[in-house]
Amino acid sequence: MMRILLTNDDGIYAKGIEVLAAHLRTIAQVTVVAPDHERSAAGHAITLWDPLRVSTVDRNGAFFGYAVDGTPADCVKIAIQRLLKPKPDLVVSGVNLGPNTGTNIIYSGTVSAALEGAVLGIPSMAISLATFRQPRFAVAARVARTLCLQLRQLRLPPEVVLNVNVPNRPLTQLKGVRVTCQSRSRWLETFDQRRDPRGRAYYWLKGGRRQRDPAPDSDEQAVRRGYVSVTPISIDLTSHKHLDALQGLQSKGSAL
Amino acid sequence: MMRILLTNDDGIYAKGIEVLAAHLRTIAQVTVVAPDHERSAAGHAITLWDPLRVSTVDRNGAFFGYAVDGTPADCVKIAIQRLLKPKPDLVVSGVNLGPNTGTNIIYSGTVSAALEGAVLGIPSMAISLATFRQPRFAVAARVARTLCLQLRQLRLPPEVVLNVNVPNRPLTQLKGVRVTCQSRSRWLETFDQRRDPRGRAYYWLKGGRRQRDPAPDSDEQAVRRGYVSVTPISIDLTSHKHLDALQGLQSKGSAL
Secondary structure (H helix, E strand, O other), rough: OOOEEEEOOOOOOOOHHHHHHHHHOOEEEEEEEEEEOOOOOOOOOOOOOEEEEEEEEOOOOOOOEEEEEEOHHHHHHHHHHOOOOOOOOOOEEEEEEEEOOHHHHHHHHHHHHHHHHOOOOOEEEEEEEEEOOOOOOOHHHHHHHHHHHHOOOOOOOOOOOEEEEEEEOHHHHHOEEEEEEOOOEEEEEEEEEEOOOOOOOOEEEOOOEEOOOOOOOOOHHHHOOOEEEEEEEOOOOEOHHOOOOHHHHOEEHHHO | EEEEEEEOOOOOOHHHHHHHHHHHHOOOOEEEEEEEOOOOOOOOOOOOOEEEEEEEEOOOOEEEEEEEOOOOHHHHHHHHHHOOOOOOOEEEEEEEEEOOOOOOHHHHHHHHHHHHHHHOOOOEEEEEEEOOOOOOOOHHHHHHHHHHHHHHOOOOOOOEEEEEEEEOOOHOOOOOEEEEEEOOOEEEEEEEEEEEOOOEEEEEEEEOOOOOOOOOEEEEHHHHHOEEEEEEEEEEOOOOOHHHHHHHOOEEEEEE
Protein backbone atom coordinates (compact mmCIF):
# COMPACT_ATOMS: atom_id res chain seq x y z
CA MET A 1 0.00 0.00 0.00
CA MET A 2 1.17 3.53 -0.85
CA ARG A 3 2.42 5.64 2.09
CA ILE A 4 1.40 9.32 2.09
CA LEU A 5 2.66 12.14 4.31
CA LEU A 6 -0.18 14.66 4.61
CA THR A 7 0.40 18.25 5.75
CA ASN A 8 -1.00 21.76 5.21
CA ASP A 9 -0.55 25.39 6.28
CA ASP A 10 -4.01 25.96 7.74
CA GLY A 11 -3.02 23.82 10.72
CA ILE A 12 -3.83 20.32 11.92
CA TYR A 13 -7.30 21.35 13.14
CA ALA A 14 -8.43 22.68 9.74
CA LYS A 15 -11.35 21.10 7.92
CA GLY A 16 -9.44 20.77 4.62
CA ILE A 17 -6.85 18.35 6.00
CA GLU A 18 -9.52 16.32 7.80
CA VAL A 19 -11.53 15.75 4.62
CA LEU A 20 -8.39 15.01 2.60
CA ALA A 21 -7.15 12.48 5.16
CA ALA A 22 -10.45 10.61 4.92
CA HIS A 23 -10.25 10.41 1.12
CA LEU A 24 -6.58 9.43 0.92
CA ARG A 25 -7.00 6.71 3.54
CA THR A 26 -9.02 4.72 0.99
CA ILE A 27 -5.91 4.32 -1.20
CA ALA A 28 -2.93 4.75 1.14
CA GLN A 29 -1.50 4.56 4.62
CA VAL A 30 -1.71 8.25 5.63
CA THR A 31 0.41 9.99 8.31
CA VAL A 32 -0.57 13.56 9.20
CA VAL A 33 2.18 15.96 10.36
CA ALA A 34 0.95 19.56 10.32
CA PRO A 35 1.42 22.92 12.07
CA ASP A 36 -0.28 23.26 15.47
CA HIS A 37 -1.97 26.48 14.29
CA GLU A 38 -2.56 28.35 11.04
CA ARG A 39 0.69 29.29 9.31
CA SER A 40 -0.61 30.87 6.09
CA ALA A 41 1.93 33.00 4.19
CA ALA A 42 4.80 31.27 5.99
CA GLY A 43 6.50 30.84 2.63
CA HIS A 44 9.48 28.52 2.81
CA ALA A 45 10.55 29.65 6.26
CA ILE A 46 12.18 27.03 8.47
CA THR A 47 12.99 27.18 12.16
CA LEU A 48 16.70 27.34 13.04
CA TRP A 49 16.88 29.60 16.10
CA ASP A 50 14.36 27.67 18.20
CA PRO A 51 13.74 24.00 18.83
CA LEU A 52 10.57 22.28 17.64
CA ARG A 53 8.00 20.50 19.76
CA VAL A 54 5.92 17.63 18.44
CA SER A 55 2.59 16.62 20.03
CA THR A 56 0.28 13.79 19.10
CA VAL A 57 -3.23 14.88 18.17
CA ASP A 58 -6.36 12.72 18.05
CA ARG A 59 -8.89 14.36 15.77
CA ASN A 60 -11.71 12.27 17.28
CA GLY A 61 -11.77 9.46 14.80
CA ALA A 62 -10.95 11.61 11.76
CA PHE A 63 -7.23 10.88 12.16
CA PHE A 64 -4.41 10.53 14.62
CA GLY A 65 -1.50 12.81 13.74
CA TYR A 66 1.45 14.94 14.82
CA ALA A 67 1.20 18.69 15.50
CA VAL A 68 4.44 20.69 15.18
CA ASP A 69 4.98 24.21 16.54
CA GLY A 70 6.76 25.21 13.34
CA THR A 71 6.21 26.09 9.71
CA PRO A 72 4.79 23.82 6.99
CA ALA A 73 8.34 23.23 5.65
CA ASP A 74 9.47 22.31 9.19
CA CYS A 75 6.65 19.74 9.36
CA VAL A 76 7.81 18.01 6.16
CA LYS A 77 11.47 18.09 7.25
CA ILE A 78 10.86 16.59 10.69
CA ALA A 79 8.33 14.08 9.35
CA ILE A 80 10.71 12.71 6.73
CA GLN A 81 13.98 13.04 8.68
CA ARG A 82 12.74 11.89 12.07
CA LEU A 83 9.11 10.77 12.49
CA LEU A 84 8.36 8.47 9.52
CA LYS A 85 10.19 5.22 8.90
CA PRO A 86 10.33 4.26 6.08
CA LYS A 87 10.03 7.49 4.09
CA PRO A 88 6.68 8.19 2.43
CA ASP A 89 6.05 7.55 -1.26
CA LEU A 90 4.24 10.85 -1.66
CA VAL A 91 3.86 14.21 0.14
CA VAL A 92 0.45 15.88 -0.17
CA SER A 93 -0.18 19.39 1.18
CA GLY A 94 -3.73 20.69 1.60
CA VAL A 95 -6.61 21.05 1.02
CA ASN A 96 -5.84 24.77 1.30
CA LEU A 97 -8.76 27.12 1.83
CA GLY A 98 -8.20 29.61 -0.99
CA PRO A 99 -6.49 29.47 -4.39
CA ASN A 100 -2.71 29.20 -4.81
CA THR A 101 -2.35 30.65 -8.27
CA GLY A 102 -0.22 33.37 -9.85
CA THR A 103 2.76 35.20 -8.41
CA ASN A 104 1.44 34.88 -4.86
CA ILE A 105 2.22 31.16 -4.59
CA ILE A 106 5.68 32.35 -3.51
CA TYR A 107 4.18 33.19 -0.08
CA SER A 108 2.19 29.99 0.28
CA GLY A 109 2.96 27.62 3.12
CA THR A 110 0.87 24.96 1.36
CA VAL A 111 3.02 25.14 -1.77
CA SER A 112 6.28 25.38 0.22
CA ALA A 113 5.45 22.19 2.13
CA ALA A 114 5.16 20.37 -1.19
CA LEU A 115 8.39 21.97 -2.47
CA GLU A 116 10.12 20.73 0.70
CA GLY A 117 8.99 17.22 -0.19
CA ALA A 118 10.82 17.60 -3.51
CA VAL A 119 13.93 18.97 -1.77
CA LEU A 120 13.96 15.72 0.22
CA GLY A 121 13.48 13.63 -2.91
CA ILE A 122 9.81 12.64 -2.49
CA PRO A 123 7.17 13.19 -5.23
CA SER A 124 4.89 15.94 -3.93
CA MET A 125 1.66 17.77 -4.59
CA ALA A 126 -0.02 20.90 -3.20
CA ILE A 127 -3.81 21.06 -3.47
CA SER A 128 -5.91 24.18 -3.00
CA LEU A 129 -9.59 24.98 -3.31
CA ALA A 130 -10.20 28.21 -5.21
CA THR A 131 -12.63 29.85 -2.83
CA PHE A 132 -12.78 31.45 0.59
CA ARG A 133 -16.51 30.80 1.08
CA GLN A 134 -18.64 27.65 1.37
CA PRO A 135 -15.77 25.35 0.49
CA ARG A 136 -16.46 22.00 -1.18
CA PHE A 137 -13.43 20.27 0.36
CA ALA A 138 -14.71 16.82 -0.61
CA VAL A 139 -14.47 17.74 -4.31
CA ALA A 140 -10.83 18.84 -3.98
CA ALA A 141 -10.06 15.77 -1.88
CA ARG A 142 -11.55 13.52 -4.54
CA VAL A 143 -9.41 15.22 -7.21
CA ALA A 144 -6.31 14.82 -5.02
CA ARG A 145 -7.06 11.12 -4.63
CA THR A 146 -7.36 10.66 -8.40
CA LEU A 147 -4.07 12.49 -9.00
CA CYS A 148 -2.30 10.43 -6.31
CA LEU A 149 -3.35 7.26 -8.11
CA GLN A 150 -2.05 8.71 -11.39
CA LEU A 151 1.28 9.59 -9.75
CA ARG A 152 1.84 5.89 -9.06
CA GLN A 153 2.18 5.42 -12.82
CA LEU A 154 3.67 8.77 -13.93
CA ARG A 155 7.14 9.46 -12.56
CA LEU A 156 7.55 13.11 -11.63
CA PRO A 157 11.00 14.56 -12.43
CA PRO A 158 12.80 14.87 -9.05
CA GLU A 159 12.77 18.69 -8.90
CA VAL A 160 9.11 19.04 -9.93
CA VAL A 161 6.04 19.46 -7.71
CA LEU A 162 2.40 19.54 -8.81
CA ASN A 163 0.56 22.70 -7.77
CA VAL A 164 -3.12 21.82 -8.06
CA ASN A 165 -6.05 24.25 -7.86
CA VAL A 166 -9.66 23.07 -7.89
CA PRO A 167 -12.67 25.27 -8.77
CA ASN A 168 -15.27 25.34 -5.99
CA ARG A 169 -18.09 23.56 -7.81
CA PRO A 170 -19.75 20.11 -7.66
CA LEU A 171 -17.63 17.24 -9.02
CA THR A 172 -19.98 16.73 -11.95
CA GLN A 173 -19.48 20.35 -13.01
CA LEU A 174 -15.68 20.14 -13.23
CA LYS A 175 -14.71 20.29 -16.90
CA GLY A 176 -11.53 18.23 -16.55
CA VAL A 177 -7.83 18.67 -15.79
CA ARG A 178 -5.54 21.15 -17.54
CA VAL A 179 -1.73 21.31 -17.28
CA THR A 180 -1.02 25.03 -16.91
CA CYS A 181 1.63 27.71 -16.34
CA GLN A 182 1.83 29.91 -13.24
CA SER A 183 0.18 33.21 -14.16
CA ARG A 184 1.58 36.65 -13.34
CA SER A 185 -1.65 37.61 -11.55
CA ARG A 186 -1.14 39.10 -8.10
CA TRP A 187 -2.78 41.09 -5.34
CA LEU A 188 -2.00 44.80 -5.43
CA GLU A 189 -1.50 45.25 -1.71
CA THR A 190 -1.32 48.38 0.39
CA PHE A 191 -0.44 49.06 4.02
CA ASP A 192 -2.96 50.55 6.42
CA GLN A 193 -1.40 53.01 8.83
CA ARG A 194 -3.12 52.95 12.24
CA ARG A 195 -2.46 54.23 15.77
CA ASP A 196 -2.13 52.03 18.85
CA PRO A 197 -3.76 53.03 22.17
CA ARG A 198 -0.58 54.99 23.03
CA GLY A 199 -0.78 56.95 19.77
CA ARG A 200 2.11 55.24 18.05
CA ALA A 201 1.92 54.19 14.40
CA TYR A 202 1.67 50.64 13.16
CA TYR A 203 1.15 49.21 9.69
CA TRP A 204 -0.92 46.30 8.42
CA LEU A 205 -0.74 44.62 5.05
CA LYS A 206 -4.09 44.86 3.28
CA GLY A 207 -5.17 42.89 0.22
CA GLY A 208 -6.03 45.16 -2.66
CA ARG A 209 -7.56 44.43 -6.04
CA ARG A 210 -6.28 41.62 -8.23
CA GLN A 211 -4.03 42.48 -11.17
CA ARG A 212 -5.00 39.78 -13.64
CA ASP A 213 -2.74 38.07 -16.16
CA PRO A 214 -4.88 37.29 -19.23
CA ALA A 215 -2.60 34.45 -20.50
CA PRO A 216 -5.02 31.70 -21.62
CA ASP A 217 -2.88 28.70 -20.56
CA SER A 218 -2.50 29.91 -16.98
CA ASP A 219 -3.49 28.41 -13.62
CA GLU A 220 -5.94 31.22 -12.95
CA GLN A 221 -7.70 31.07 -16.32
CA ALA A 222 -8.10 27.28 -16.12
CA VAL A 223 -9.78 27.52 -12.71
CA ARG A 224 -11.98 30.37 -13.85
CA ARG A 225 -13.16 28.28 -16.80
CA GLY A 226 -14.04 25.35 -14.52
CA TYR A 227 -10.98 23.15 -14.98
CA VAL A 228 -8.72 21.66 -12.34
CA SER A 229 -5.36 23.40 -12.87
CA VAL A 230 -2.17 21.33 -12.49
CA THR A 231 1.00 23.43 -12.71
CA PRO A 232 4.40 21.72 -12.63
CA ILE A 233 6.60 23.96 -10.47
CA SER A 234 10.27 23.47 -9.69
CA ILE A 235 12.73 23.84 -6.82
CA ASP A 236 15.28 24.86 -9.48
CA LEU A 237 14.76 28.64 -9.55
CA THR A 238 17.26 29.19 -12.39
CA SER A 239 15.72 31.15 -15.24
CA HIS A 240 17.28 28.94 -17.91
CA LYS A 241 15.78 30.90 -20.78
CA HIS A 242 17.59 34.06 -19.66
CA LEU A 243 21.07 32.57 -19.26
CA ASP A 244 22.14 33.65 -22.75
CA ALA A 245 20.81 37.20 -22.43
CA LEU A 246 22.94 37.76 -19.32
CA GLN A 247 26.26 36.62 -20.78
CA GLY A 248 27.18 40.33 -20.95
CA LEU A 249 27.66 40.27 -17.19
CA GLN A 250 30.57 37.83 -17.48
CA SER A 251 33.95 39.42 -17.06
CA LYS A 252 37.53 38.78 -16.11
CA GLY A 253 38.81 39.48 -12.63
CA SER A 254 40.54 42.67 -13.74
CA ALA A 255 37.14 44.25 -14.51
CA LEU A 256 35.97 44.02 -10.90
CA MET B 1 21.22 59.68 -9.40
CA MET B 2 20.12 56.06 -9.07
CA ARG B 3 17.90 55.21 -6.07
CA ILE B 4 18.61 51.92 -4.29
CA LEU B 5 16.57 50.16 -1.62
CA LEU B 6 18.99 48.16 0.53
CA THR B 7 17.86 45.31 2.77
CA ASN B 8 19.12 41.99 4.16
CA ASP B 9 18.13 39.08 6.39
CA ASP B 10 20.92 39.35 8.95
CA GLY B 11 19.21 42.45 10.37
CA ILE B 12 19.87 46.19 10.22
CA TYR B 13 22.72 45.95 12.76
CA ALA B 14 24.73 43.45 10.70
CA LYS B 15 28.18 44.34 9.39
CA GLY B 16 27.41 43.21 5.84
CA ILE B 17 24.68 45.80 5.26
CA GLU B 18 26.79 48.55 6.80
CA VAL B 19 29.71 47.93 4.44
CA LEU B 20 27.39 47.58 1.44
CA ALA B 21 25.59 50.84 2.27
CA ALA B 22 28.94 52.67 2.32
CA HIS B 23 29.92 51.32 -1.11
CA LEU B 24 26.56 51.89 -2.80
CA ARG B 25 26.33 55.45 -1.48
CA THR B 26 29.15 56.38 -3.87
CA ILE B 27 26.89 55.67 -6.88
CA ALA B 28 23.32 56.01 -5.61
CA GLN B 29 20.90 57.46 -3.11
CA VAL B 30 20.55 54.53 -0.70
CA THR B 31 17.62 53.87 1.65
CA VAL B 32 18.03 51.04 4.16
CA VAL B 33 14.91 49.15 5.28
CA ALA B 34 15.84 45.92 7.07
CA PRO B 35 14.65 43.53 9.80
CA ASP B 36 15.20 44.68 13.39
CA HIS B 37 16.96 41.38 14.17
CA GLU B 38 18.36 38.42 12.30
CA ARG B 39 15.76 36.64 10.18
CA SER B 40 17.86 33.98 8.43
CA ALA B 41 15.88 31.10 6.89
CA ALA B 42 12.72 33.23 6.88
CA GLY B 43 12.18 32.15 3.27
CA HIS B 44 9.46 34.16 1.58
CA ALA B 45 7.31 34.43 4.70
CA ILE B 46 5.25 37.62 5.05
CA THR B 47 3.33 38.89 8.06
CA LEU B 48 -0.46 38.87 7.73
CA TRP B 49 -1.73 38.02 11.22
CA ASP B 50 0.16 40.79 13.04
CA PRO B 51 0.81 44.45 12.29
CA LEU B 52 4.30 45.75 11.54
CA ARG B 53 6.22 48.41 13.46
CA VAL B 54 8.77 50.64 11.79
CA SER B 55 11.53 52.40 13.78
CA THR B 56 14.19 54.75 12.55
CA VAL B 57 17.73 53.62 13.25
CA ASP B 58 20.87 55.75 13.26
CA ARG B 59 23.88 53.51 12.72
CA ASN B 60 26.25 56.21 14.06
CA GLY B 61 27.25 57.78 10.80
CA ALA B 62 27.23 54.54 8.79
CA PHE B 63 23.66 55.15 7.70
CA PHE B 64 20.22 56.24 8.82
CA GLY B 65 17.57 53.61 8.06
CA TYR B 66 14.31 51.91 8.95
CA ALA B 67 14.09 48.78 11.12
CA VAL B 68 10.97 46.62 10.66
CA ASP B 69 9.82 43.92 13.07
CA GLY B 70 9.03 41.60 10.17
CA THR B 71 10.60 39.35 7.57
CA PRO B 72 12.94 40.43 4.74
CA ALA B 73 10.03 40.21 2.26
CA ASP B 74 7.93 42.40 4.62
CA CYS B 75 10.73 45.00 4.57
CA VAL B 76 10.71 45.22 0.78
CA LYS B 77 6.91 45.35 0.63
CA ILE B 78 6.54 48.13 3.18
CA ALA B 79 9.50 50.06 1.78
CA ILE B 80 8.13 50.10 -1.75
CA GLN B 81 4.43 50.37 -0.94
CA ARG B 82 4.65 52.86 1.90
CA LEU B 83 8.03 54.29 2.92
CA LEU B 84 9.79 55.24 -0.35
CA LYS B 85 8.45 57.82 -2.75
CA PRO B 86 9.26 57.56 -5.61
CA LYS B 87 9.93 53.85 -5.93
CA PRO B 88 13.58 52.75 -6.06
CA ASP B 89 15.35 51.89 -9.31
CA LEU B 90 16.94 48.83 -7.78
CA VAL B 91 16.54 46.53 -4.76
CA VAL B 92 19.77 45.10 -3.31
CA SER B 93 19.73 42.47 -0.54
CA GLY B 94 22.90 41.69 1.42
CA VAL B 95 25.77 41.32 1.96
CA ASN B 96 24.72 37.99 3.46
CA LEU B 97 27.16 36.24 5.75
CA GLY B 98 27.32 32.79 4.14
CA PRO B 99 26.74 31.45 0.63
CA ASN B 100 23.32 31.28 -1.00
CA THR B 101 23.94 28.54 -3.53
CA GLY B 102 22.21 25.29 -4.43
CA THR B 103 18.83 23.99 -3.36
CA ASN B 104 19.01 25.79 -0.02
CA ILE B 105 18.42 29.25 -1.53
CA ILE B 106 14.73 28.37 -1.17
CA TYR B 107 15.06 29.09 2.60
CA SER B 108 17.05 32.29 2.22
CA GLY B 109 15.61 35.55 3.48
CA THR B 110 18.30 37.40 1.52
CA VAL B 111 17.20 35.83 -1.75
CA SER B 112 13.49 36.19 -0.93
CA ALA B 113 13.91 39.94 -0.32
CA ALA B 114 15.31 40.28 -3.83
CA LEU B 115 12.54 38.09 -5.26
CA GLU B 116 10.00 40.39 -3.55
CA GLY B 117 11.57 43.31 -5.40
CA ALA B 118 10.83 41.51 -8.67
CA VAL B 119 7.25 40.75 -7.56
CA LEU B 120 6.81 44.52 -7.16
CA GLY B 121 8.38 45.21 -10.56
CA ILE B 122 11.81 46.50 -9.47
CA PRO B 123 15.11 45.06 -10.83
CA SER B 124 16.69 43.23 -7.89
CA MET B 125 19.85 41.51 -6.74
CA ALA B 126 20.81 39.32 -3.76
CA ILE B 127 24.47 39.31 -2.78
CA SER B 128 26.13 36.79 -0.47
CA LEU B 129 29.68 36.18 0.71
CA ALA B 130 30.60 32.51 0.54
CA THR B 131 32.08 32.14 4.00
CA PHE B 132 31.08 32.05 7.66
CA ARG B 133 34.51 33.10 8.96
CA GLN B 134 36.67 36.23 8.59
CA PRO B 135 34.35 37.78 6.02
CA ARG B 136 35.73 40.22 3.44
CA PHE B 137 32.51 42.22 3.16
CA ALA B 138 34.25 45.05 1.31
CA VAL B 139 35.08 42.71 -1.58
CA ALA B 140 31.46 41.60 -1.95
CA ALA B 141 30.28 45.21 -1.62
CA ARG B 142 32.66 46.28 -4.37
CA VAL B 143 31.34 43.51 -6.64
CA ALA B 144 27.74 44.56 -5.85
CA ARG B 145 28.60 48.14 -6.77
CA THR B 146 30.05 47.07 -10.12
CA LEU B 147 26.98 44.95 -10.90
CA CYS B 148 24.62 47.79 -9.94
CA LEU B 149 26.39 50.04 -12.46
CA GLN B 150 26.04 47.31 -15.11
CA LEU B 151 22.32 46.94 -14.35
CA ARG B 152 21.85 50.56 -15.40
CA GLN B 153 22.68 49.45 -18.95
CA LEU B 154 21.39 45.87 -19.02
CA ARG B 155 17.62 45.55 -18.63
CA LEU B 156 16.71 42.57 -16.47
CA PRO B 157 13.59 40.69 -17.63
CA PRO B 158 10.82 41.63 -15.16
CA GLU B 159 10.54 38.22 -13.49
CA VAL B 160 14.31 37.72 -13.11
CA VAL B 161 16.52 38.42 -10.09
CA LEU B 162 20.31 38.15 -9.91
CA ASN B 163 21.53 35.80 -7.17
CA VAL B 164 25.18 36.73 -6.65
CA ASN B 165 27.74 34.78 -4.60
CA VAL B 166 31.26 36.09 -4.00
CA PRO B 167 34.24 33.94 -2.94
CA ASN B 168 35.86 35.15 0.27
CA ARG B 169 39.22 36.24 -1.15
CA PRO B 170 40.96 39.55 -1.93
CA LEU B 171 39.54 41.47 -4.89
CA THR B 172 42.71 40.94 -6.93
CA GLN B 173 42.34 37.18 -6.52
CA LEU B 174 38.79 37.02 -7.94
CA LYS B 175 39.00 35.36 -11.35
CA GLY B 176 35.99 37.17 -12.83
CA VAL B 177 32.21 36.82 -13.14
CA ARG B 178 30.41 33.69 -14.34
CA VAL B 179 26.71 33.41 -15.22
CA THR B 180 25.66 30.11 -13.61
CA CYS B 181 22.80 27.71 -12.86
CA GLN B 182 21.54 26.93 -9.36
CA SER B 183 23.16 23.66 -8.34
CA ARG B 184 21.36 20.76 -6.68
CA SER B 185 23.81 20.82 -3.76
CA ARG B 186 22.19 20.80 -0.34
CA TRP B 187 22.78 20.20 3.34
CA LEU B 188 21.79 16.72 4.49
CA GLU B 189 20.18 17.78 7.76
CA THR B 190 19.16 15.75 10.76
CA PHE B 191 17.17 16.55 13.90
CA ASP B 192 18.74 16.31 17.35
CA GLN B 193 16.34 14.95 19.93
CA ARG B 194 16.93 16.44 23.39
CA ARG B 195 15.12 16.66 26.74
CA ASP B 196 14.04 19.90 28.40
CA PRO B 197 14.50 20.43 32.19
CA ARG B 198 11.11 18.78 32.74
CA GLY B 199 12.14 15.69 30.79
CA ARG B 200 10.04 16.38 27.73
CA ALA B 201 11.40 15.88 24.20
CA TYR B 202 12.24 18.66 21.80
CA TYR B 203 13.91 18.59 18.38
CA TRP B 204 16.46 20.87 16.76
CA LEU B 205 17.43 21.04 13.11
CA LYS B 206 21.13 20.32 12.70
CA GLY B 207 23.22 20.96 9.61
CA GLY B 208 24.77 17.78 8.29
CA ARG B 209 27.27 17.17 5.53
CA ARG B 210 26.92 18.79 2.13
CA GLN B 211 25.61 16.68 -0.76
CA ARG B 212 27.51 18.20 -3.68
CA ASP B 213 26.23 18.60 -7.23
CA PRO B 214 29.24 18.21 -9.57
CA ALA B 215 27.66 20.18 -12.48
CA PRO B 216 30.48 22.41 -13.81
CA ASP B 217 28.29 25.42 -14.76
CA SER B 218 26.78 25.73 -11.28
CA ASP B 219 26.81 28.51 -8.68
CA GLU B 220 28.74 26.38 -6.22
CA GLN B 221 31.45 25.28 -8.66
CA ALA B 222 32.02 28.84 -9.89
CA VAL B 223 32.55 30.10 -6.34
CA ARG B 224 34.81 27.19 -5.49
CA ARG B 225 36.96 27.99 -8.53
CA GLY B 226 37.29 31.63 -7.47
CA TYR B 227 34.66 33.26 -9.68
CA VAL B 228 31.80 35.53 -8.68
CA SER B 229 28.66 33.50 -9.46
CA VAL B 230 25.66 35.34 -10.95
CA THR B 231 22.57 33.12 -11.26
CA PRO B 232 19.44 34.50 -12.91
CA ILE B 233 16.53 33.17 -10.81
CA SER B 234 12.85 33.69 -11.47
CA ILE B 235 9.63 34.34 -9.61
CA ASP B 236 7.93 32.19 -12.25
CA LEU B 237 8.19 28.76 -10.64
CA THR B 238 6.66 26.93 -13.64
CA SER B 239 8.87 24.10 -14.84
CA HIS B 240 8.34 24.95 -18.51
CA LYS B 241 10.50 22.09 -19.76
CA HIS B 242 8.25 19.52 -18.07
CA LEU B 243 4.91 20.82 -19.37
CA ASP B 244 4.89 18.35 -22.27
CA ALA B 245 5.82 15.33 -20.15
CA LEU B 246 2.82 15.93 -17.90
CA GLN B 247 0.18 16.15 -20.62
CA GLY B 248 -0.90 12.66 -19.58
CA LEU B 249 -2.50 14.20 -16.49
CA GLN B 250 -5.00 16.12 -18.61
CA SER B 251 -8.45 14.62 -18.67
CA LYS B 252 -12.10 15.34 -19.19
CA GLY B 253 -14.41 16.01 -16.28
CA SER B 254 -15.95 12.54 -16.47
CA ALA B 255 -12.57 10.99 -15.50
CA LEU B 256 -12.59 12.72 -12.12
